[in-house]
Amino acid sequence: MSDIRLSLTLYALSAEYTTGRFTLEDCLRKAAQMGYTGIEMVASQMVPEYPYPSRAWMDHFKELLAKYDLHPVCYSAYIDMGTHADRDLSEAEIVESTRADLEYASYMGFDIVRTQHAISPKIYRQMLPYAAKVGVPLTIEMHHPHNPTVPVWQEYLRIMKEEPEYSGVVPDFSIFAEHPHKLEKIQAVEDFGCRPEMVEEITARHTAGDSEEEMLQGDYTVPEKNYVKELFETYGDGHAHLEWLNEVLPYTRYIHGKFWYLDEDEIDRTIPCDKLLPLIKKAGYSGYMASEYEGHHFSETLNSCEQLQRWVNMSRRILASC
Amino acid sequence: MAQFQSYNKLLISAEEGIENYGLNGKILGWQFRCQYPSYRGTYLSCIHSMEVYLDGERVPDGDILFYLNGKEFLLSEFPDLYKEYWFILDKAVVRVQKDGGLPAGSSHRLLVKMKHLIPYTGYFGNYLVLDGSNEKMLTVAEKEEAVL
Numbered sequence: 001m002s003d004i005r006l007s008l009t010l011y012a013l014s015a016e017y018t019t020g021r022f023t024l025e026d027c028l029r030k031a032a033q034m035g036y037t038g039i040e041m042v043a044s045q046m047v048p049e050y051p052y053p054s055r056a057w058m059d060h061f062k063e064l065l066a067k068y069d070l071h072p073v074c075y076s077a078y079i080d081m082g083t084h085a086d087r088d089l090s091e092a093e094i095v096e097s098t099r100a101d102l103e104y105a106s107y108m109g110f111d112i113v114r115t116q117h118a119i120s121p122k123i124y125r126q127m128l129p130y131a132a133k134v135g136v137p138l139t140i141e142m143h144h145p146h147n148p149t150v151p152v153w154q155e156y157l158r159i160m161k162e163e164p165e166y167s168g169v170v171p172d173f174s175i176f177a178e179h180p181h182k183l184e185k186i187q188a189v190e191d192f193g194c195r196p197e198m199v200e201e202i203t204a205r206h207t208a209g210d211s212e213e214e215m216l217q218g219d220y221t222v223p224e225k226n227y228v229k230e231l232f233e234t235y236g237d238g239h240a241h242l243e244w245l246n247e248v249l250p251y252t253r254y255i256h257g258k259f260w261y262l263d264e265d266e267i268d269r270t271i272p273c274d275k276l277l278p279l280i281k282k283a284g285y286s287g288y289m290a291s292e293y294e295g296h297h298f299s300e301t302l303n304s305c306e307q308l309q310r311w312v313n314m315s316r317r318i319l320a321s322c
Numbered sequence: 323m324a325q326f327q328s329y330n331k332l333l334i335s336a337e338e339g340i341e342n343y344g345l346n347g348k349i350l351g352w353q354f355r356c357q358y359p360s361y362r363g364t365y366l367s368c369i370h371s372m373e374v375y376l377d378g379e380r381v382p383d384g385d386i387l388f389y390l391n392g393k394e395f396l397l398s399e400f401p402d403l404y405k406e407y408w409f410i411l412d413k414a415v416v417r418v419q420k421d422g423g424l425p426a427g428s429s430h431r432l433l434v435k436m437k438h439l440i441p442y443t444g445y446f447g448n449y450l451v452l453d454g455s456n457e458k459m460l461t462v463a464e465k466e467e468a469v470l
Contacts, residue, residue, distance in 0.1 A: 014361035045362040082441035082449045085367050085401035300328045
């Protein structure tokens with residue numbers, strides 16, 4: 001029996017937060033008002049003393065969660081491999097930052113830590129006993145351009161199969177994206193100088209199944225050819241590999257419901273949620289699924305809460321009818 | 323190429339604009355405020371370059387002082403600052419040393435370019451390096467800021 005609950009990653013409110021329109025408390029209040037029962041926090045975004053949150057700040061954060069009756073679902077951690085100008089992080093540094101993230105997450109009561117693929121299979125396996133010690137599973141996000149067929153992910157999935165207690169994957173819907181969204185098309189025109197009619201033509205040809213090679217031979221400008229390349233990089237041939245769900249769902253502890261833009265009709269034309277959500281429900285997934293609005297990378301003026309509400313309505317509609 | 327694009331507007335804070343700063347009645351230069359152009363903060367070591375242009379003219383890096391976390395930095399120090407985190411809501415003060423500053427009430431075209439590395443995006447071994455830029459027309463405030 002599936003029990004899918006909706007959480008909000010506060011990252012979805014980045015436009016309001018970074019410009020000072022929303023404080024952290026405003027973000028939490030909005031989450032509660034929109035009906036979410038859980039939240040995800042990107043520590044490097046919300047913690048003023050990052051990467052070393054003070055006990056005072058963490059206590060304040062816990063009080064805010066209690067005030068708005070929100071459950072701390074996911075503490076999002078990073079493997080900032082490129083921090084040093086002249087070298088990648090050493091194994092010792094990755095271990096240290098992951099250990100610290102697990103401790104902070106445990107103190108604040110989060111269900112899981114979400115880290116990144118760059119942790120490496122060797123260090124991931126090495127850290128799982130520590131995750132058990134502090135009582136917080138250490139999960140890895142699977143995000144485009146990665147997918148279950150990438151060699152490093154075959155290793156991660158094997159580790160998750162062998163040591164399931166404190167491991168897990170967080171699939172991000174970006175791995176299922178099929179078509180460009182409206183904000184991307186606007187950006188191609190307004191920021192990169194593509195002709196609007198050519199953006200429409202290229203998008204239609206991609207959907208119709210024309211190859212990248214054929215399209216790059218077309219009579220397009222340099223920015224338009226870049227748009228062609230971007231479509232193939234981000235959306236492949238325009239058909240989501242729904243079968244990838246079967247490979248990740250046995251180890252899934254949390255889901256990133258990524259989206260960029262929904263129109264008033266509340267249909268996602270980029271990510272096939274109408275196919276994904278019934279499969280997730282049918283597989284019996286129980287846990288939180290985050291609304292991860294990411295249109296803020298393209299426009300900081302759209303109303304993020306309106307976008308979130310549309311996505312929540314869509315998800316509830318699909319889940320109720322399957 | 324498309325991700326992060328809309329955050330570039332954070333590079334120049336329109337709220338404070340350009341202000342002169344000084345000490346004991348003498349104006350020592352002008353300044354503006356700057357947020358890191360992303361959804362999350364970063365380490366100063368990930369900023370490869372920051373270029374400031376006033377009315378089309380490049381300000382020499384050596385004239386620039388960068389104030390953050392209660393400290394003062396030279397742009398040339400950035401590669402070493404891997405423990406200096408720039409929180410996304412913190413506005414750094416960028417000062418340009420210039421005797422007399424800029425005439426109060428005058429308008430200027432300020433352009434800031436930042437080349438910065440996203441430290442976590444090594445999906446297949448390559449880091450994403452972004453060329454952010456933002457330009458704003460700003461009026462020099464009457465107010466004279468004290469030395470920090």
